[in-house]
Amino acid sequence: MTGRSQRERFAVIRKKNRRLMSITILLALIGIPPVSAIDFLTGPAGPASFRILLLGLSQALLLAVIGSLRYLHPRSYTRYATGLFVAVLLTILLPQIPDIIVTDPSRFLLFAATFLGCVFFLNLNSLRTAVMLYATVLLVSIVPFLIFKPLPLTTVIPTLVGIALIGVVRQRHQDKNIETSLELRRRKIDLHRHTLLYEQAVAATEESEARYETVIDSMAEGVIVLSSDGVMIACNRSAAEILNVHPENIVGSQVADLNLQLCRENGEPFPADELPSTFVQKQVQPVNDVVIGIDVDNSQKKWLRVNARPLFRRGSSIPYAATVTFADITEYKAQADTIRHQAFHDTLTGLANRALLKETLDLELAHASREKSILAVLFMDLDGFKNVNDSLGHSIGDALLVEVARRLRHCLRRSDTLARAGGDEFIAVLPKINSPFDARSVADKVLAELEKPYAVGSDVLSISASIGIAIFPDNGTDGDSLLRNADAAMYAVKKAGRRGIRFFGPEMNENARVRLGLLNNLRQAIQSDDLRLVFQPRLDLHTGRIDSAEALLRWNTKDGPVSPEVFIPLAEEGGLIHALGDGVLHKALSAQRQWSADNHDITVAVNLSPRQFAVPDLVERIETATHRLGVAPERLEIEITEGVMIQNVESVRRTMYALKELGLTIALDDFGTGYSSLAYLKHFPIDILKIDRAFVCEIPENTQDVAILSAIIGVARALGIRTIAEGVETQEQADFMKQVGCDAIQGYWFARPLDSQSLLDFIHRHDVRAGRPTSSHIAF
Numbered sequence: 161m162t163g164r165s166q167r168e169r170f171a172v173i174r175k176k177n178r179r180l181m182s183i184t185i186l187l188a189l190i191g192i193p194p195v196s197a198i199d200f201l202t203g204p205a206g207p208a209s210f211r212i213l214l215l216g217l218s219q220a221l222l223l224a225v226i227g228s229l230r231y232l233h234p235r236s237y238t239r240y241a242t243g244l245f246v247a248v249l250l251t252i253l254l255p256q257i258p259d260i261i262v263t264d265p266s267r268f269l270l271f272a273a274t275f276l277g278c279v280f281f282l283n284l285n286s287l288r289t290a291v292m293l294y295a296t297v298l299l300v301s302i303v304p305f306l307i308f309k310p311l312p313l314t315t316v317i318p319t320l321v322g323i324a325l326i327g328v329v330r331q332r333h334q335d336k337n338i339e340t341s342l343e344l345r346r347r348k349i350d351l352h353r354h355t356l357l358y359e360q361a362v363a364a365t366e367e368s369e370a371r372y373e374t375v376i377d378s379m380a381e382g383v384i385v386l387s388s389d390g391v392m393i394a395c396n397r398s399a400a401e402i403l404n405v406h407p408e409n410i411v412g413s414q415v416a417d418l419n420l421q422l423c424r425e426n427g428e429p430f431p432a433d434e435l436p437s438t439f440v441q442k443q444v445q446p447v448n449d450v451v452i453g454i455d456v457d458n459s460q461k462k463w464l465r466v467n468a469r470p471l472f473r474r475g476s477s478i479p480y481a482a483t484v485t486f487a488d489i490t491e492y493k494a495q496a497d498t499i500r501h502q503a504f505h506d507t508l509t510g511l512a513n514r515a516l517l518k519e520t521l522d523l524e525l526a527h528a529s530r531e532k533s534i535l536a537v538l539f540m541d542l543d544g545f546k547n548v549n550d551s552l553g554h555s556i557g558d559a560l561l562v563e564v565a566r567r568l569r570h571c572l573r574r575s576d577t578l579a580r581a582g583g584d585e586f587i588a589v590l591p592k593i594n595s596p597f598d599a600r601s602v603a604d605k606v607l608a609e610l611e612k613p614y615a616v617g618s619d620v621l622s623i624s625a626s627i628g629i630a631i632f633p634d635n636g637t638d639g640d641s642l643l644r645n646a647d648a649a650m651y652a653v654k655k656a657g658r659r660g661i662r663f664f665g666p667e668m669n670e671n672a673r674v675r676l677g678l679l680n681n682l683r684q685a686i687q688s689d690d691l692r693l694v695f696q697p698r699l700d701l702h703t704g705r706i707d708s709a710e711a712l713l714r715w716n717t718k719d720g721p722v723s724p725e726v727f728i729p730l731a732e733e734g735g736l737i738h739a740l741g742d743g744v745l746h747k748a749l750s751a752q753r754q755w756s757a758d759n760h761d762i763t764v765a766v767n768l769s770p771r772q773f774a775v776p777d778l779v780e781r782i783e784t785a786t787h788r789l790g791v792a793p794e795r796l797e798i799e800i801t802e803g804v805m806i807q808n809v810e811s812v813r814r815t816m817y818a819l820k821e822l823g824l825t826i827a828l829d830d831f832g833t834g835y836s837s838l839a840y841l842k843h844f845p846i847d848i849l850k851i852d853r854a855f856v857c858e859i860p861e862n863t864q865d866v867a868i869l870s871a872i873i874g875v876a877r878a879l880g881i882r883t884i885a886e887g888v889e890t891q892e893q894a895d896f897m898k899q900v901g902c903d904a905i906q907g908y909w910f911a912r913p914l915d916s917q918s919l920l921d922f923i924h925r926h927d928v929r930a931g932r933p934t935s936s937h938i939a940f
Contacts, residue, residue: 381487382464385471386437388480390414402464402488403454421455425463436468440482444470451489463493506580508558509565517579517587521639524577524591528632531592535632536599538588539646540568540606543624543658545584546732547770547803552619553811559616560623567609571602587643596631596663603627603661626653630664651675679734681717682727686739691715693747694913695764697922698884698906701898706923708763708797710906711748712913713740732771741772745782749789749796751916756795760923765797767829770804774811779818786822793823799850801829805840813844820845827884831872841879849876853887853907860896870900877901 376383382399386392392410400407405418415435422430432438436447447468454462464486470479504516512520521537528535542564549557561584568578568586577589588606590599607625614621628649636642649664656662685691695709715722731737745766752764772778786793798819805812816826827848828840840846851872855865869885876883885897888907897905914922 381485384410384437384484384486386415386482386484388441390438393481399486402462402486423453423455425451425453427453436466437482437484440468440470441479444477444479446470451493452486462488462490465489509562509580511565511569511586512577512579514579514581517577517581517589518639520577521589521642524589525632525637525639525642528591529637533592534595535642536590536593536596536602537630537632537642537646538590538599538603538606539581539628539630539643539650540586540588541626541650541654542584542610543626543654545623548621548623549584556616556619556621560614560621563614563616564610564623567612568606571606571609587646596629596634599629599631600661600663603629607659607661624659626650626658627661628653628664629661635664675730678722678727679730679736682715682730683734683736685715685717686736686743689743691740691743692915693744693751694915695751695919696906696913697762697911697919698765698904699910700904701894701902706762706926707904708765709919710765710799711744711751711767713744714913728769732769737769737771738775741768742781745785746789749785749791752791752795753789754916755920756791758920760920761795762923763795763797763825765799765827767799768804770801773800773804773815778815779822782819782824783822794825797825797827797848799827799829802831802840805844809843816845830886841875841881846881848882848884850884850886851902856885856887856893856897856907857889859893866896869897869902873901 376396377398379396379398382402383394383396384392384399385394392413392415395407395410397407400410403410403418403420410418415437416432422435424430430452436450440447447466450466452464452466454464466484466486468482468484471481471483472478473480504513504519505511506513524535527533545557545560548560561580564586565578565580568588572578572588572590575591579587579589581587588602590602593599607627610623610625614623628646628651630636630642630646630649632642635645645664649662652665653660653662692714694712694714696712697706698708698710699705700707713724713728715724715727728737731740748764748766752762755762755764768778775781782796782798783793786796819826825847826845827850828844828846829850830852831849841849849872851869855869855872859865859869873883882903883901884904884906885893885902886906888894888897888905889909891909893907894905894909911922
């Protein structure tokens with residue numbers, strides 16, 4: 161039952177008791193005047209009428225006052241009811257006292273007995289005991305009445321007064337009991353409510369602590385709370401797991417007791433007074449993202465990212481403890497280190513890349529400038545590596561680069577920086593050298609080491625290098641200028657024939673600038689299709705007809721024509737050779753289609769460099785081009801040099817046989833120079849042998865050239881290979897070639913290179929009666 165319902169119940173009880181009390185008192189009061197009147201009328205004493213009137217009026221007046229107060233001001237009546245009723249009863253009782261004492265003392269005894277009995281009755285807790293006591297007192301007090309008979313009628317008055325007093329006292333007592341019970345009940349309810357609130361607060365606190373412990377224990381991060389004196393007073397499960405220490409060994413200990421061997425990222429020991437937990441309490445400010453390394457069981461290093469916060473009591477600015485959180489970032493740091501290493505190192509050789517080289521070079525230049533020391537930059541480029549990579553494949557080329565990097569590291573000091581700039585280019589930074597002669601000494605050592613044979617797989621390779629050197633501060637005071645000047649010196653070595661060492665000179669900047677400008681112009685010329693093809697016809701000595709035409713590429717700039725011997729190597733170095741070759745093939749096939757439409761089925765010959773021939777999809781690209789332009793593969797001739805066949809022999813053989821299956825003709829150009837070997841004629845499907853002009857220009861006067869030409873033509877005839885002499889410029893040379901059995905000639909004696917339409921006019925003038933060329937060649 162709630163406190164409100166209890167209060168309502170007590171109010172109802174009090175209301176009933178007061179109503180009962182009011183009725184009892186009213187009956188008692190109403191009964192007193194008639195009894196008094198009867199008593200006095202029958203009694204011998206005094207003027208009865210006056211006494212009755214006086215008594216009645218006084219009692220009526222009091223009753224009227226009390227009644228008026230009750231109805232006019234209920235609150236005051238309720239508040240002073242008991243006092244008013246006592247006053248009424250005393251007013252009624254006082255006139256009877258003399259009569260009781262003088263006339264009939266027994267009435268006083270009866271009144272006293274009755275009054276005391278009521279008082280006892282009201283103050284006893286046990287109803288049974290009270291009734292028995294009251295009955296006993298009543299019987300004892302009645303005995304005098306039996307003696308003093310007859311009893312006066314006014315004896316009833318004390319009784320009625322006693323009943324009224326009983327009602328008053330009883331009401332007072334019940335009101336007090338009700339108030340006491342209500343107060344006790346209220347206090348009990350308050351106590352119960354406070355008890356419930358306390359229990360709820362305790363439960364909420366316990367639940368909060370349990371939730372807090374669950375959350376903290378479920379965190380992946382380690383959490384440790386340290387007191388102001390450095391003692392660890394709490395930790396979660398992750399902290400123990402990360403530190404590999406039992407929680408009981410953590411709580412109550414200090415950090416130094418765990419023997420964690422703390423260190424910085426650079427490997428230096430971490431001072432105890434700089435630990436985040438110490439720093440945060442001294443400086444009273446948070447510490448964020450401190451990376452600390454720890455040794456776990458002396459066999460594994462873990463890396464932690466640590467944060468710390470001070471803890472304050474309410475109203476205090478002095479921390480009483482610090483909370484330290486840390487996460488295991490070992491795997492993340494390893495990945496970050498790997499990513500950083502990949503970002504600043506070459507993935508193949510493990511050497512520094514250009515980004516790290518630039519950073520290191522700038523740092524070394526700052527030291528050299530401050531210390532007034534000399535620094536050298538070596539720019540090294542491998543000679544012939546492109547042929548190795550294109551012919552033997554990238555796997556062989558990569559293995560070769562790895563071995564080159566190993567040898568270069570062996571030639572340098574630990575303080576030197578070695579980087580792979582890209583492709584087959586390497587750069588070395590040599591700080592704190594005594595003179596440029598030290599740089600030259602290192603370059604000589606590098607060159608000698610790189611020229612030693614390389615055993616790569618089943619192949620034994622030999623390469624050389626071109627090395628350019630730039631010196632700080634003579635050749636530049638910043639990294640970009642030193643790298644640019646060392647590159648220019650290296651290119652000067654390349655231009656002079658490769659395999660060598662050269663220091664930078666002022667004139668090299670102009671050469672590098674011209675070369676760069678020429679490369680940019682060539683790129684624009686390819687994009688805008690400014691290069692053109694001319695065709696040099698070839699004469700069949702047996703039929704006297706033109707059987708083919710060699711496509712030659714020409715480039716005319718605003719400064720004049722540029723020789724193919726200049727722009728073709730430049731296109732290879734600048735990565736433009738494939739785009740250039742595709743354009744030439746398309747134009748040559750378009751010209752052949754025009755000739756065929758004019759009923760001249762002569763072959764067009766296109767030259768392919770070793771790098772072009774090494775393209776994996778060469779066969780597919782040629783097949784697609786002939787099909788798209790509607791040219792029969794039999795009307796296309798591919799000319800290659802001996803340099804193609806000395807690299808990756810099996811791959812070259814497969815490509816050549818695949819081209820033969822398409823129907824193409826294969827010619828070996830410039831035979832007799834370079835690595836000429838008769839074994840090529842045996843192992844490769846060669847259709848045409850083109851004799852280099854070096855053996856033609858001095859015949860028939862030079863007997864050695866005559867003997868060589870006769871031998872070459874004889875061997876080729878025996879193997880079923882056609883021969884073509886290049887560079888025929890005189891009638892005597894043409895007659896000699898026909899005499900020794902050469903199949904065809906090509907040169908200025910017969911015709912200069914012509915554009916496609918001029919070639920058709922030339923053919924008409926010579927009245928070509930039959931036969932069509934069978935080769936397609938592009939000469940650069």
